[in-house]
Amino acid sequence: MPSKVIFSESLSENFLSKLEKEIPFENETVAIKLHMGEPKNPNHLKPEEVKKFVDLLKKKNCKPFLFDTTVAYLGKRHSAKGYLEVAALNGFIEEKVGCPIVIGDKDYEVVKGKIEYQIPKEICNVSVLVLTHVKGHPCTSIGASIKNLGMGCVTKKTKSDIHDSAKPVYVGNCVLCGTCVKNCPVNAIKLDKILTKRPIFLDCWGCSYCTVVCPQKALKPKVAIFDFLLAEAAKSAISKFKKVYYVNFLVRMAERCDCENKELKPVIKDIGILASSDILAIEKASYDLIIEKNGKDVFKELNKKPFSIQLEAAKELNMGNMEYEIEKL
Ligand code: SF4
Ligand code: SF4
Structure with a gap:
């Protein structure tokens, strides 16, 4: 049976009310996993967009907090303190988004696979709403939910290990x-x-x-292809969550990632927002929509590699269903 993927062209009230019913969290602590961007790159999710999900979770009597991890390369986001400063510059402060902001940097739990994946303690045993800004990326062609979790929900050591082992x-x-x-x-x-x-x-x-x-x-x-290790890291993180739900924003899509601290112009028109409880279905639907709306695999042309390799790796790991049905709002 195909998995359900909900699609809306905008963050409309209709879409948010639908998600209020679909997101399976009630009366609990919820981590909102997102990338809060770099100062010079304007494409990351905006605090106003994220706040709508904070408010939605509060209506469901949940206690949300925004969550991301420190990065392995040198720069301000290498430390939790530096990341919080960057987040504040981009408007992610508690007064504006309505909930605390937590950066994972030290304590972790381990999941073993092809390599050892260190999953930050802050997101173990809580439900996670994965808010992902979709864009191009040289390592996977497209960076979406699998990348948000596989690279964004592991420690700096695991981030380096994934790249090195591939x-x-x-x-x-x-x-x-x-x-x-x-x-x-x-x-x-x-x-x-x-x-x-x-x-x-x-x-x-x-x-x-x-x-x-x-x-x-x-x-x-060295160990396995990058796409497999990234998917396995995402699966390892998911194994530590209570429940999980995914939202992919197909807006402001540049050739490269929000990690690049420079102004990157979108290379295609905004498409809309997708939501699903199935990570593989939402990734496949995002990829298909990008190809359908542009008449070609734009990000393969730009980044050489097709995103289908990432999808096949996630399928091999039984992470979800490649067949989906879109419910358009
Ligand atoms: S194609 Fe090969 S050499 Fe180039 S970045 Fe990827 S792994 Fe490295
Ligand atoms: S792709 Fe061609 S040049 Fe590159 S390692 Fe293989 S045989 Fe050699």
Whole structure:
């Protein structure tokens, strides 16, 4: 049976009333998982948009708090204190959004899979509303709910481990065809045609796409492909939640992620907002709508890699249903 995905072109009262009935949280503490952006990049979810969900949860007698984690790379959001400063600059303060803001940085619980995933304690054993701003990303083509959880609900160590464990290892048989060079989303590969006669990786982000496209199977990921590890990290986080519900915002979609601290212009028109209790259904519906409204896979063109690899990894992990039915409001 297909999973239900609700679609609305805007955050209308009608849509919010529908979600009030659909979101399965009552009388409980709820973490709202979101990315609160960087100061120079204007595309992140806005405090006004998020507050509507805070108010909705309060109507259901819940105690919401906004939640995100510190990042592995250097910058203000590397520490909880710095992240709170960035969040405040972007308007995420308790007085404005109506609930506390919590940044996970230290204590965690462990889930074992292909690697060890450290899940911040603050979101263990609470229900989680996953509010995701959908946009392009070099490592997965599109960053949506799976990325919001897989990279956003783990510690800095796990974030680094995921990227590192997905990096390519050369196993032999390179014929210098150049396919990996052409398909690397961040142009990190050079071919050493003279000495070693194999690819050299310069500033690899660990997206694993070169290991997928190499026709000679000359490359393999250190542990598993990035898309699988990211999905497994998301699944590990979900395993620690009480209940979970997803909302994907297909608005202000730029080529790259809200993590980039620079002004990025949207590359396609706004589409609307999707909601579902099924993470795979909402991701597939988001991808299909982007292709349908633009007549092509825009983010594959921009980031080289197709989002279908991420969806297949989530399917392999039994995270949800690729078949869905849209209920349009
Ligand atoms: S590693 Fe594979 S894709 Fe890259 S040049 Fe060699 S054979 Fe071609
Ligand atoms: S894993 Fe391969 S394709 Fe991805 S960034 Fe590294 S070198 Fe490029």
